[in-house]
Amino acid sequence: MNHTDHLDETEDGYIKIDRYNEAKIASVANHYKDILGQLGENPEREGLVKTPERVAKALQYLTHGYDLNPAEILKGAMFKEDYSQMVVVKDIEVFSMCEHHMLPFFGKAHVAYIPNGHIVGLSKIPRIVDAFARRLQVQERLTNEIRDCIQETLQPAGVAVVIECKHLCMAMRGIQKQNSVTTTSAFTGEFAKDKTRAEFLRLITANLH
C-alpha cells in the first residue's frame, strides 16, 4: 500500500485527510490503551473506551504533513507574472508539535517573497506552512524548511519567514512560563539587505487592514 493511500484527494487536487489508515489507527490505539492503564486509568470505563482510537486519529491528523509534498503544492500554482515587489502573507496560523515532548506549539507565521518572473497562488503559502507544521518539529527547522521550499521551488529574488509561537512544553510543564513567545526568522537573497528586511518587518507589524 502506498503511504498516501489513506489520504483523499479533493476536487482541486489537494490532499486532505478524511479517511484514516485503519491498520495504523488500530495499532497506535492499542498502545494508547496500554498507556491509559499505565497512567492509572481504567481504559474500559465508558468515557475512555473510544479514547485510544480518538487519540490515534488525532495524532495521525496532527502529523499528516509527512504525507504531503510541499514543493509539489507550490508547483501546482506557479504563474509567469511581471511583478517584482514584495508579496507578504502574514498572520498565518501555525499549529505544530514539538519533537521533544510531543506537545503543541502554536502561533503565527509571516512569509514574504520577491518574485523573479513567477508568482505563486496565494493559498499555497499557508498550505506549505501547514505541510511542514503538521509534523514533529522544532520551530527553527519549521522556519528554515518553509524558506528553503519556497526558494528552491519558486526561485524568487528572496524569501523571508518569521514565526512567533507559544510552546505548551514551556507553559504547562517544565519551566512553566505562560507568556513567553519564541520568534524565529529565516531570509534569503534580497532580504539580506537591511532595507528590504526592514520593509518586510514593517509590513508584518503594520496594522494596514
Ligand SMILES: Nc1nc2c(ncn2[C@@H]2O[C@H](COP(=O)(O)OP(=O)(O)OP(=O)(O)O)[C@@H](O)[C@H]2O)c(=O)[nH]1
Ligand atoms: N530550540 C528549540 N527547543 C525546543 C523547541 N520545542 C521545545 N524545545 C526545547 O527542547 C528542550 C529539550 O530539553 P531537555 O532538557 O532534553 O528536556 P526537558 O528536561 O524536558 O527540558 P525542560 O523543558 O527544560 O524541562 C527544552 O529546552 C524545550 O524547551 C523548539 O521548537 N526549538
Ligand SMILES: [Zn+2]
Ligand atoms: Zn517541547
